[in-house]
Amino acid sequence: MPLDIDTEIEFNIEDLQYDIEQSRATDRWNDAPDNVKDIFHELEWNIIEGEFHETTDFINPLLESGVSARTLISGPMSTGIAEVGRRFKMDEYFLPEVMMSAKCMQAALVIIKPLIIAEKAESVGTCVIGTIQGDLHDIGKNIVSMMLEAAGFDVVDLGVSTPPETFIEAIREHKPQIVGFSALLTTTMNMQWETLKLITAEGLRDDVKVMVGGAPISQVWADKIGADAYCADALIAVDKAKACVGDFKDLVGGAPELRDNLLAMESE
Ligand code: B12
Incomplete structure (x- = not known):
């Protein structure tokens, strides 16, 4: 017997209408140095637009600037794919666009994974x-x-x-x-x-x-x-x-x- 699905995670229509472009280069990543902040925006945009061939061009310079792999995941990669979800929900994007963005995330994770795994602590x-x-x-x-x-x-x-x-x-x-x-x-x-x-x-x-x-x-x-x-x-x-x-x-x-x-x- 299936359970009733009454997830309390509801979408707020005002949030859904808020395009990430409105906050681009204004109120996000302000605590990052300028060069990093710019590439954060580029990476985020790269994921939103699904340009997966270029994803690695943004990841490597950020890592070389000392940005941690974890910051990349929880920062621009997360906000980028969240915006893709918003656009999909609002019928601004359809499945092919979401698939391209998912490919960007996967391309980034291929580079990031060995760095994260290298931190492996003793087996718990x-x-x-x-x-x-x-x-x-x-x-x-x-x-x-x-x-x-x-x-x-x-x-x-x-x-x-x-x-x-x-x-x-x-x-x-x-x-x-x-x-x-x-x-x-x-x-x-x-x-x-x-x-x-x-x-x-x-x-x-x-x-x-x-x-x-x-x-x-x-x-x-x-x-x-x-x-x-x-x-x-x-x-x-x-x-x-x-x-x-x-x-x-x-x-x-x-x-x-x-x-x-x-x-x-x-x-x-
Ligand atoms: C990328 C994506 C896809 C890609 C997936 C590619 C892939 N290899 O994963 C593709 C294009 C294939 C896809 C397909 C579909 N998708 Co889709 N997709 C998304 C999207 C945009 C992003 C998901 C994502 O990767 N997020 C980024 C990651 C990092 O976040 P996350 O998954 O939430 O994971 C974090 C936490 O949740 C947690 N977590 C996750 N798993 C686990 C497990 C454990 C054990 C723990 C502890 C924690 C944990 O930790 C994670 C890291 O921080 C979401 C939108 C959204 N808001 O989620 C829609 C979304 C999930 N998809 C949706 C839909 C409808 C579909 C399709 C049915 C579309 C269709 N018409 O065919 C199909 C389903 C196919 C299927 N049978 O599964 C809907 C679901 C709506 C609903 N109410 O059910 C969403 C919400 C989009 C929307 N706004 O409407 N999708």
């Missing part, structure tokens, strides 16, 4: 992560994977559109402390619940902490399905993952009563 645990069945979005999941790897996790990435059974096999094989589900579509959010139910039904729930993320996911949703942690971004994911394998490992997330009631309803 294992995490199995995947985009949930029916969903092909993987940019955010890939960023979370690389940040977790840099933080010392051995990451088993199951890719996109991962069936619940594949998560079960991976848990049995790799014995992770953490399992992460990514979902970007309101229509696939429910597969997080379905996958969590199968993990419970297979008797594996007590062995893993479950982290959930993706644009429509919220703390309310995480509580509703009984996940242990909701993470709005990759940095939060690293903090919460460390908490899961550290002193807070006995912390049980979600609202237990709600989860028990849901499970009872399911078995009726």
Whole structure:
């Protein structure tokens, strides 16, 4: 039985009408040196316009200027792809434009990933992560994977559109402390619940902490399905993952009563 999807992450129409061009070169990146600020705008614009052949031309100079790989991801890359999402939502962009912008993000991440992974600390645990069945979005999941790897996790990435059974096999094989589900579509959010139910039904729930993320996911949703942690971004994911394998490992997330009631309803 699917759960009601009542994500509280609503779009505000005023925000959606606000074109990023209005704030270009005015109120953003003001704390960065002028040369960096200009390239930040260029990179952001490159992602918005989907000029993926040129993406690397912006990444390397920024890295050479001492800008960290993490700042690139959480700064101009994030604002650029967020603007693409806004335009798509407002019917200013259609799928081909979004695909070109996604290619820019992927081209940038190819350069950035080795730099992030090189920071890898000593092994702290294992995490199995995947985009949930029916969903092909993987940019955010890939960023979370690389940040977790840099933080010392051995990451088993199951890719996109991962069936619940594949998560079960991976848990049995790799014995992770953490399992992460990514979902970007309101229509696939429910597969997080379905996958969590199968993990419970297979008797594996007590062995893993479950982290959930993706644009429509919220703390309310995480509580509703009984996940242990909701993470709005990759940095939060690293903090919460460390908490899961550290002193807070006995912390049980979600609202237990709600989860028990849901499970009872399911078995009726
Ligand atoms: C790029 C993109 C695509 C690309 C994806 C390419 C790829 N390889 O990923 C393409 C073009 C393929 C695509 C396709 C579609 N898309 Co699309 N897409 C986007 C877009 C613009 C950006 C997503 C993104 O990469 N964001 C950047 C990353 C860094 O952010 P993120 O994913 O949120 O990840 C961060 C956090 O959420 C968190 N996180 C994410 N996952 C996880 C997992 C864990 C375990 C944790 C802890 C944390 C975590 O950490 C991440 C890093 O900080 C969004 C708009 C948006 N606002 O999200 C639409 C969006 C998600 N897409 C949408 C739609 C409708 C579609 C299509 C159905 C379009 C169509 N008609 O075919 C298809 C779906 C195909 C499918 N079956 O999946 C809608 C969904 C609407 C809804 N209510 O469900 C959105 C919201 C656009 C919109 N505004 O309407 N899309």
